[in-house]
Amino acid sequence: MSRLFVATIVALAACADRGGPTTTKPVDHATDVKDVKDATGATGQGTEGTAMASVTITSAGERPGRPPLIRLLVNVTASNPGSDQSWVLISSKLPGGSGGVDKLEQLSAPGGVAIGRFLGTGGFYAVALAPGAKLTIKNLEIGWWNDGDAQTPPPIEVRTGTGVSLGGADIATWFDGNPAVKGTVEVDADKAEHTRSKRADGDREVPVQVSGGQTTQITVQ
Amino acid sequence: MPQQEAHDRQQQPQPVPPAPAPAPVETPAHAPIHGAGPVPGVVTPAAGGTERSASEQAYASGGPEIDATDQALGQHMVDAMNKANGGGTKDSGIHYWYNYKRICDREGPDVWQDKWRAGHTQADAFVNPHEKNRWMDWELKKGHSASKAIKAWLAGATVAECLSSVVAMEIDSLRAAIGDKTFDEMFGSDDPAVDANVADHMRMHVKAGISGTPVGNYIKPTDIARKAQRGEAITAKDMDTLVPGQWYYFYNHPKYLLKHPGGAWQGENALYMGKNGAGERLWAGLGADGKTEDTMVDEMVMAYNNPRTDYDTRMMKEGGQLGEDGTYHDRRYDPASGEFPDQVTKKDILEAPEYELNGRVRKGGFKADAGKGLDAAAVKRTRP
Numbered sequence: 104m105s106r107l108f109v110a111t112i113v114a115l116a117a118c119a120d121r122g123g124p125t126t127t128k129p130v131d132h133a134t135d136v137k138d139v140k141d142a143t144g145a146t147g148q149g150t151e152g153t154a155m156a157s158v159t160i161t162s163a164g165e166r167p168g169r170p171p172l173i174r175l176l177v178n179v180t181a182s183n184p185g186s187d188q189s190w191v192l193i194s195s196k197l198p199g200g201s202g203g204v205d206k207l208e209q210l211s212a213p214g215g216v217a218i219g220r221f222l223g224t225g226g227f228y229a230v231a232l233a234p235g236a237k238l239t240i241k242n243l244e245i246g247w248w249n250d251g252d253a254q255t256p257p258p259i260e261v262r263t264g265t266g267v268s269l270g271g272a273d274i275a276t277w278f279d280g281n282p283a284v285k286g287t288v289e290v291d292a293d294k295a296e297h298t299r300s301k302r303a304d305g306d307r308e309v310p311v312q313v314s315g316g317q318t319t320q321i322t323v324q
Numbered sequence: 325m326p327q328q329e330a331h332d333r334q335q336q337p338q339p340v341p342p343a344p345a346p347a348p349v350e351t352p353a354h355a356p357i358h359g360a361g362p363v364p365g366v367v368t369p370a371a372g373g374t375e376r377s378a379s380e381q382a383y384a385s386g387g388p389e390i391d392a393t394d395q396a397l398g399q400h401m402v403d404a405m406n407k408a409n410g411g412g413t414k415d416s417g418i419h420y421w422y423n424y425k426r427i428c429d430r431e432g433p434d435v436w437q438d439k440w441r442a443g444h445t446q447a448d449a450f451v452n453p454h455e456k457n458r459w460m461d462w463e464l465k466k467g468h469s470a471s472k473a474i475k476a477w478l479a480g481a482t483v484a485e486c487l488s489s490v491v492a493m494e495i496d497s498l499r500a501a502i503g504d505k506t507f508d509e510m511f512g513s514d515d516p517a518v519d520a521n522v523a524d525h526m527r528m529h530v531k532a533g534i535s536g537t538p539v540g541n542y543i544k545p546t547d548i549a550r551k552a553q554r555g556e557a558i559t560a561k562d563m564d565t566l567v568p569g570q571w572y573y574f575y576n577h578p579k580y581l582l583k584h585p586g587g588a589w590q591g592e593n594a595l596y597m598g599k600n601g602a603g604e605r606l607w608a609g610l611g612a613d614g615k616t617e618d619t620m621v622d623e624m625v626m627a628y629n630n631p632r633t634d635y636d637t638r639m640m641k642e643g644g645q646l647g648e649d650g651t652y653h654d655r656r657y658d659p660a661s662g663e664f665p666d667q668v669t670k671k672d673i674l675e676a677p678e679y680e681l682n683g684r685v686r687k688g689g690f691k692a693d694a695g696k697g698l699d700a701a702a703v704k705r706t707r708p
Contacts, residue, residue, distance in 0.1 A: 166411060166613070167409070167417075167419060167420065167610075167611050168423075168611045169486065169588060169589070169592075169610070169611040170420050170421075170422035171588075172626075174611075196626055200629075202669070205669070206618050208616065208618070208619070211601075222618055222622045222670070223669070223670070224667070224669060226622065246623065246626065250631075296600065296601045297600045297604070297616070298602050300604060300616075300618075305671075306671050308669055
């Protein structure tokens with residue numbers, strides 16, 4: 104599709120005064136966000152002296168879904184120039200839900216990259232970035248519930264953090280192996296295979312808590 | 325066309341038909357000519373030419389292209405669904421009207437025609453649904469080849485919905501298994517002499533339901549469906565007998581239509597597509613590709629939890645549940661009545677007790693007794 108939207112968020116990945124947990128509800132972090140309307144996806148300048156993580160999202164097209172669902176395809180590039188591992192959580196639904204998750208479907212992309220597809224009313228994709236890592240995921244599917252017949256999608260919620268707990272357990276324990284991506288890697292979600300699943304106890308949704316980062320709504324442009 | 329839209333929004337699972345007769349009941353007035361013969365088992369290289377596969381030779385001769393087995397018929401369904409979900413353009417593919425309208429709107433303000441909501445295909449061998457006010461029911465015109473027409477319908481561009489799309493795929497699987505020649509002799513031909521022998525009730529329809537279509541007498545319940553219909557519990561071992569291409573149904577929350585009287589997500593016609601690398605079953609319907617059972621229900625959760633739309637309100641008014649003054653005449657539809665939850669989870673959909681609405685009892689999740697597929701034995705008996 105020709106319609107492109109590019110937005111870059113600049114997130115604080117390891118900032119002591121922002122180390123408290125964030126909720127899954129949309130949070131206005133306008134002062135922390137600098138949109139870079141630039142197809143290069145260049146990282147903007149944030150608060151001086153802080154370690155930065157950035158996420159760039161670009162439209163890659165659409166797949167037909169059952170009305171009013173549109174399967175939006177996006178290319179996501181996430182970088183972690185900081186000194187701590189960073190999690191990046193990308194809402195898998197538009198508009199994003201504020202609930203929990205009940206299942207992990209672990210996708211394995213060529214090269215051994217693990218992408219966590221978490222299901223539930225607060226469903227999202229999760230990737231872990233080692234310090235210095237840069238990951239590009241092409242053709243990631245976002246379910247856009249376009250009840251209003253809009254021509255452009257609403258903002259995508261992206262959360263970053265140094266710690267993520269699911270029902271009180273470290274998100275990493277849900278994965279098979281260490282999911283942290285190292286170096287610079289590009290994968291195609293279309294070629295990723297669902298290789299493992301983990302369910303929440305009793306199939307009940309568990310709350311999601313992110314710490315050491317922030318929640319940002321990326322306005323689609 | 326509100327009534328047509330109502331159908332659009334309320335796709336029902338088809339009742340499982342009784343076991344098929346030993347041979348098609350609707351025998352063509354003119355018995356098929358079985359001149360094509362069986363598919364050759366050995367390919368003989370043409371002198372100085374390239375080899376052609378058995379299926380290619382069969383295709384050229386109008387004979388069967390695939391075996392009449394559960395596996396081959398099912399694989400044809402899987403391939404067709406994958407192709408349909410590969411997307412399309414203004415001139416190709418199968419589209420929900422909503423998606424096709426988006427494509428048309430990008431080309432210009434006057435490209436989309438609202439009558440296409442009722443169903444439309446660019447395949448010119450059909451009388452389109454909007455031409456005869458028959459929602460999602462395409463009739464083959466006299467003097468046209470049924471085999472060419474069903475292939476053209478699938479190639480698109482066609483505006484349809486999930487049920488008629490799956491029916492079209494079943495029809496094409498039958499065609500591939502008995503061959504174009506026999507198929508045309510039974511359901512419509514571009515050879516006037518042959519077409520003259522096709523009875524009106526046999527002429528091909530593609531529609532949102534199997535009755536009255538070429539596969540009306542070829543669909544049978546799966547073993548799992550028969551077991552479920554007997555009231556027996558379906559085990560994990562039973563589920564391992566699923567054959568890719570078999571057709572089932574998944575229900576949303578049993579009270580979905582109370583919250584969304586105009587909603588399109590009361591359930592999903594889904595083909596079994598095999599297992600993934602995690603050992604989980606995958607399903608696909610039109611616009612839902614390679615979904616695990618969890619992801620399929622996960623989307624149903626989202627559909628349920630979305631706010632009511634203007635269309636929901638319109639359907640309640642048209643249905644008499646809601647008055648023009650905003651008073652609920654049927655209290656069950658009133659959110660304040662507590663009759664239905666405003667928000668649900670996957671667990672709620674799967675565990676909510678069954679509920680009857682408008683004469684139909686619904687239970688969320690996999691509907692085992694809806695399982696069906698082409699009867700390979702009946703298909704085999706029809707082959708030349």
